[in-house]
Amino acid sequence: MLVITNQEIQQHVGAAVVIDAVEKAFAALGRGESKVFPVARGSGSDPRHITAIKSGFDASTGFMGVKAASYNPGNRTRGRASHTSTTLLIDDLTAEVVAVVEAGYLNGLRTAAADAIAVKYLARADSHRLGIIGLGAQAVFEIEAVAAVRPIDTVYAARRAGADTDRFAQAVSERTGLTVEFRDVEDLARQADIIVTATPATSPVLRDEWIRPGTHVSAMGSDNVGKMELPVELVARSLFYMDYPDQSAVIGEAQHLLAAGKATLADLRHRSLGGLICATVSGRSSADDITVFDSSGIAIQDIAAAHAAMTIVRSARSA
Amino acid sequence: MLVITNQEIQQHVGAAVVIDAVEKAFAALGRGESKVFPVARGSGSDPRHITAIKSGFDASTGFMGVKAASYNPGNRTRGRASHTSTTLLIDDLTAEVVAVVEAGYLNGLRTAAADAIAVKYLARADSHRLGIIGLGAQAVFEIEAVAAVRPIDTVYAARRAGADTDRFAQAVSERTGLTVEFRDVEDLARQADIIVTATPATSPVLRDEWIRPGTHVSAMGSDNVGKMELPVELVARSLFYMDYPDQSAVIGEAQHLLAAGKATLADLRHRSLGGLICATVSGRSSADDITVFDSSGIAIQDIAAAHAAMTIVRSARSA
Numbered sequence: 001m002l003v004i005t006n007q008e009i010q011q012h013v014g015a016a017v018v019i020d021a022v023e024k025a026f027a028a029l030g031r032g033e034s035k036v037f038p039v040a041r042g043s044g045s046d047p048r049h050i051t052a053i054k055s056g057f058d059a060s061t062g063f064m065g066v067k068a069a070s071y072n073p074g075n076r077t078r079g080r081a082s083h084t085s086t087t088l089l090i091d092d093l094t095a096e097v098v099a100v101v102e103a104g105y106l107n108g109l110r111t112a113a114a115d116a117i118a119v120k121y122l123a124r125a126d127s128h129r130l131g132i133i134g135l136g137a138q139a140v141f142e143i144e145a146v147a148a149v150r151p152i153d154t155v156y157a158a159r160r161a162g163a164d165t166d167r168f169a170q171a172v173s174e175r176t177g178l179t180v181e182f183r184d185v186e187d188l189a190r191q192a193d194i195i196v197t198a199t200p201a202t203s204p205v206l207r208d209e210w211i212r213p214g215t216h217v218s219a220m221g222s223d224n225v226g227k228m229e230l231p232v233e234l235v236a237r238s239l240f241y242m243d244y245p246d247q248s249a250v251i252g253e254a255q256h257l258l259a260a261g262k263a264t265l266a267d268l269r270h271r272s273l274g275g276l277i278c279a280t281v282s283g284r285s286s287a288d289d290i291t292v293f294d295s296s297g298i299a300i301q302d303i304a305a306a307h308a309a310m311t312i313v314r315s316a317r318s319a
Numbered sequence: 320m321l322v323i324t325n326q327e328i329q330q331h332v333g334a335a336v337v338i339d340a341v342e343k344a345f346a347a348l349g350r351g352e353s354k355v356f357p358v359a360r361g362s363g364s365d366p367r368h369i370t371a372i373k374s375g376f377d378a379s380t381g382f383m384g385v386k387a388a389s390y391n392p393g394n395r396t397r398g399r400a401s402h403t404s405t406t407l408l409i410d411d412l413t414a415e416v417v418a419v420v421e422a423g424y425l426n427g428l429r430t431a432a433a434d435a436i437a438v439k440y441l442a443r444a445d446s447h448r449l450g451i452i453g454l455g456a457q458a459v460f461e462i463e464a465v466a467a468v469r470p471i472d473t474v475y476a477a478r479r480a481g482a483d484t485d486r487f488a489q490a491v492s493e494r495t496g497l498t499v500e501f502r503d504v505e506d507l508a509r510q511a512d513i514i515v516t517a518t519p520a521t522s523p524v525l526r527d528e529w530i531r532p533g534t535h536v537s538a539m540g541s542d543n544v545g546k547m548e549l550p551v552e553l554v555a556r557s558l559f560y561m562d563y564p565d566q567s568a569v570i571g572e573a574q575h576l577l578a579a580g581k582a583t584l585a586d587l588r589h590r591s592l593g594g595l596i597c598a599t600v601s602g603r604s605s606a607d608d609i610t611v612f613d614s615s616g617i618a619i620q621d622i623a624a625a626h627a628a629m630t631i632v633r634s635a636r637s638a
Binding site for chain 1: 370385407
């Protein structure tokens with residue numbers, strides 16, 4: 001069993017290769033070849049310490065995989081990461097656990113990859129102004145990934161009271177070479193071609209009337225019951241897609257669409273990113289369409305990203 | 320992250336220490352301090368290749384854990400193990416994955432441990448004749464574990480057409496020093512003080528009328544819908560206990576008790592091994608009681624066994 005460390009992944013694995021691997025995984029899912037198993041979740045002695053376990057079979061790599069992601073907010077006061085993540089890669093043929101992959105850093109890449117793939121298939125080709133809402137570590141990955149699929153030259157980030165904007169701008173600059181301009185969220189929404197939301201919000205972080213025709217929105221924050229980043233009106237009037245409709249209907253933006261009676265689960269089921277990649281679902285039909293992608297995160301992303309990391313790190317070790 | 324290998328566990332970890340660790344884990348579960356998360360399960364490209372993921376929080380060690388157990392019957396023709404198993408140990412306090420433990424061998428020990436703990440609390444103290452039904456690798460672990468908690472001097476194994484009885488007897492002798500006597504299953508059932516069933520059966524492997532007063536039965540085989548080793552009549556008239564009633568009701572012997580209308584889930588819920596250890600449920604009250612334990616396997620066993628293995632192997636490495 002190989003152990004692939006976070007440090008090796010940070011050193012050797014870039015956004016582009018993960019975007020490519022995750023796109024192939026979504027394509028295989030769209031062809032009906034892959035499987036997403038039920039998510040298991042529970043807490044430790046502290047009810048705020050949650051471990052979520054995502055598992056599945058990714059036909060694009062021929063691996064089953066299990067990701068255990070733990071979240072412990074108490075870690076912040078201990079100077080440790082609040083999230084940890086580890087993926088087991090299991091050979092589909094032999095049932096052997098081939099590698100254990102430390103996936104803390106990789107998780108940021110794989111999540112951003114899905115949002116960028118949606119941008120690649122849905123945003124106008126000339127989109128060059130990216131608006132980011134959320135100033136956490138994930139937002140940096142999101143900017144990097146979107147810049148890998150569209151000619152981004154302008155990054156607006158939403159101001160937030162008390163946030164360390166200098167530190168965020170420096171992190172984005174170091175990682176992508178792009179300069180961040182801070183804006184009020186309304187200005188950002190009215191000017192961006194692409195908006196990415198990366199927040200833990202439980203109510204909309206922007207208003208429907210701010211969104212111009214032709215905008216693409218990738219919403220990555222909603223991954224639990226009650227979480228919400230987008231107004232239902234915006235989702236309802238957009239061309240709407242999800243990484244995994246059955247999960248989005250429970251923990252993603254789609255939960256609010258269903259609750260508002262604006263769609264049925266049957267309506268949503270065919271509006272998957274995999275279907276979009278395989279062209280069994282149509283995408284943008286005019287420069288004025290508003291497109292929205294709702295990402296809640298699924299195991300095939302973890303498996304494809306971990307497999308890519310394993311392949312690259314193994315090769316780097318023997319070089 | 321430590322990697323604890325199968326080979327090190329085989330070399331350093333014995334049955335007694337795992338029985339002790341698993342007993343402490345069931346006691347903590349009985350006190351309501353531990354948690355069992357939902358089981359996730361799915362298949363790879365071959366529908367017969369199943370991965371089952373068990374996870375939970377074990378208060379006796381202060382660890383959360385995730386075990387991925389894969390089964391691929393096709394491996395037999397490749398000369399590989401058909402089962403593989405790997406456990407991640409996650410520190411309850413820091414959410415850090417402290418160790419990845421190869422759990423193929425350990426799985427045999429932890430499963431047998433639960434059955435032996437039931438024997439320790441339920442079988443007559445003078446029980447010395449053990450009958451084993453099933454001649455697979457697990458049966459050897461079961462004999463070893465029961466012999467650790469009762470003065471077993473006689474082992475009967477049920478004959479099975481086409482089985483390699485010599486090889487089984489040799490494996491038992493090497494591991495426990497005990498000599499196996501092969502018997503027809505009826506003779507075995509009529510003569511044993513303790514019976515352990517370790518089969519993949521989907522219908523009863525013994526008859527109710529064969530079971531003498533005072534017998535204890537630990538049934539380890541049923542761990543899926545439709546599996547069954549014991550006649551419903553026997554389970555219904557016995558003092559019946561389960562490792563985890565809510566799971567046994569779906570995949571253990573209890574599923575058939577419920578289907579036959581012989582019990583309700585509410586009846587079963589307090590009849591746990593943890594409750595028996597904590598004495599919140601009463602055990603045997605006379606030498607004539609028939610006691611039955613139904614084991615379907617839960618994550619706290621995996622966590623406690625993996626933690627014990629980690630502790631022992633880490634200490635052996637630094638010795």
